[in-house]
Amino acid sequence: MLWDTIHLALREIRRNVLRSFLTILGIVIGVASVITMVTLGGGATVQVTQQIASLGSNLLMVTPGKRMGPGLAPSAPPFRVRDAEAIAREIRSVVAVAPISMQSATAIVGNENWSTSVVGTDNQYFKIRNWSMKAGRPFSDSELHAGASVCVLGDTVRQKLFGGLDPLGSRVRLGKMSFQVIGLLEPKGQSSMGTDQDDLVVLPLRTLQRRISGNQYVSLIQVSIRDGESTEKAQRDIERLLRERRHISPNMDDNFSVMDMKEITKMLTGTTTVLTGLLGAVAAVSLLVGGIGIMNIMLVSVTERTREIGTRLAIGALEREVLTQFLVESVVLSSSGGLFGILLGLLACLGLKNALRVPFVFNPTIVIIAFLFSAAVGVIFGYFPALKAARLDPIEALRHE
């Protein structure tokens, strides 16, 4: 019986192909936009997550102030090298700790100059970031200790300042001081945030503090946790240690934050989620409009087929059966709109993935949800017309026209 009803509904829909197509267009567009947004959004999230995971899932970022972000909160005192040393000493699950201080500066070689960021740190930084040397060597212990005037160049800086020449042994001027190039980093490419990771000059931390920034501050501590150890536990341990070192009484909030990659990912993808939500709302509105279109055409259909309904009722169709017939018809309409929308959305994602450089990540959940939603639209907006059909008086209906 249900199969007969579906068969009948399909025939009615085929009878008016153009009309049916125009009717479901709203649903098609609504579903297609949901699928496109969510799939692309999901792809972007996966991309960010992957890039962050490539930094190492066991990486913790320790920053002064409540959140990671540009600038320090006024009340948050910066870290010192001692804090990084303490973390390395006290927390057992730690593999590497890199204190980092950053500054922007213009690097000059001969007539070439390039505005870049200068990172003061130690060799642990390369280890944590899994960054190897393309040429030359990292800093020696004595250079780190003495704050020697040496530097390691990122690939972009090398290209801008030296072009095809070999920079090893040459001197680069930053501000008033000049530094000897001892190493060149492997190119890393763009980060998930779209910044060029190779656009930097790395100095020993002490060199940066003494010769460029003129203070003892450390603006960021990166901590790498041993594989298999709980990052949550390490996070808590570091928090406890730093609260103690920074003399924070138990009833006061932290004036620093320890974030693992999950939290950083969440922060970065937060904007994507908000955007996806907004676009989802737009899509919901278009589904609503599509539903009204279906209701309209079903009402027209009921009026057109009044005699048919009368005949069916006379032959012995129950109210319920006529209701089902029209409900199935509107659900078949709306869910075929859903199917077309899903296909269109997925095709759009495949088409856009190269243009937007976002990977295509198939999300079966959203596909199922979109389909069920479109079917639900058919039930909700088809119910009133179907009820109208079922409640017709057979005698009146037979006499219609």
Added chain:
Amino acid sequence: MMASSQTDTRPCIELRGVTKVYGTGQAAMAALRGIDLDIEEGDFVAVMGPSGSGKSTCLNILGCLDTPTTGTYRFKGVEVSGLDRDQRARLRRFYLGFVFQGYNLLSRTSALENVELPLIYRRVHARQRRAEARRAIEMVGLTGWESHAPSELSGGQQQRVAIARAIVTGPAVLMADEPTGNLDTARSHEIMELLVDLNRREGITIVMVTHEQDMAAYAKRIVHFVDGLVESDKRNGSPA
């Protein structure tokens, strides 16, 4: 000939004091003003009368499409005037067949599928449905036209399809409302011969509303309505 069909002790259809009033108060209009009517199984009754005499209202009540305002209607001995909409629909589904003046076939649907329609509501399986529909089409003499849509058939053929649809379930009573109203004379006589044939060979009880004397002449019995009352009720001396 007449006596042979009156073997049952109880009539198939019994109307007692049936009235039908449309509207209320000042606007109330009585379409039927107290009808007593018995129809035996196997009978072929023509209901005649001028328009507004209540003959169509009576057929609607007999066909359980409508309910009387007062009075009783017993169908095969069962009181049916108090049934609700769905109960009446079930009764129509299992005991009644309908033929309309305008054929009322589903457009762009083959003759065979039109005939299958009542069987769908009876939950008959597809294969059996097809076989029964073919048999009904054969009974109305349309073998070979099964796959044609109504628009490809003549008026007479369309009415034959409609008759096949009405008899495919083997109903107790066939209700025909002006079955020849849209047909020319030659076609009308063919349809009437078909109905007489079905009545005689298959024993189907037929109640037919018509305003044409020629067509009523085919019936075994003619009931005349005037002003919502039965004016005359005569056996037809010489059935055609």
